Amino acid sequence: MGHKIVEAIIEDGQLKYVSGKLPNGKINVHLIYDTADEPLREKEIVKILAETSGIYKEIDAATEAIKLRESWERNLHK
Numbered sequence: 001m002g003h004k005i006v007e008a009i010i011e012d013g014q015l016k017y018v019s020g021k022l023p024n025g026k027i028n029v030h031l032i033y034d035t036a037d038e039p040l041r042e043k044e045i046v047k048i049l050a051e052t053s054g055i056y057k058e059i060d061a062a063t064e065a066i067k068l069r070e071s072w073e074r075n076l077h078k
Contacts, residue, residue, distance in 0.1 A: 006019045006020040006022070007019040010031075
């Protein structure tokens with residue numbers, strides 16, 4: 001089974017915005033959302049790290065961060 005990601009805004013339990021077209025019919029979703037006012041507990045952090053570690057095994061994070069910063073700064077000196 002494949003996965004697609006779209007950004008969405010749900011307000012008061014109602015879907016207000018979706019960044020892409022969803023398929024017709026019924027779809028199953030997993031909602032992951034940010035909670036600015038609730039810090040994560042250590043158990044939750046360890047669980048998230050265990051689930052996501054190794055997703056990008058072939059990527060050097062330090063090199064990618066430098067490339068990303070350079071792309072942001074490219075147009076500043078014009």
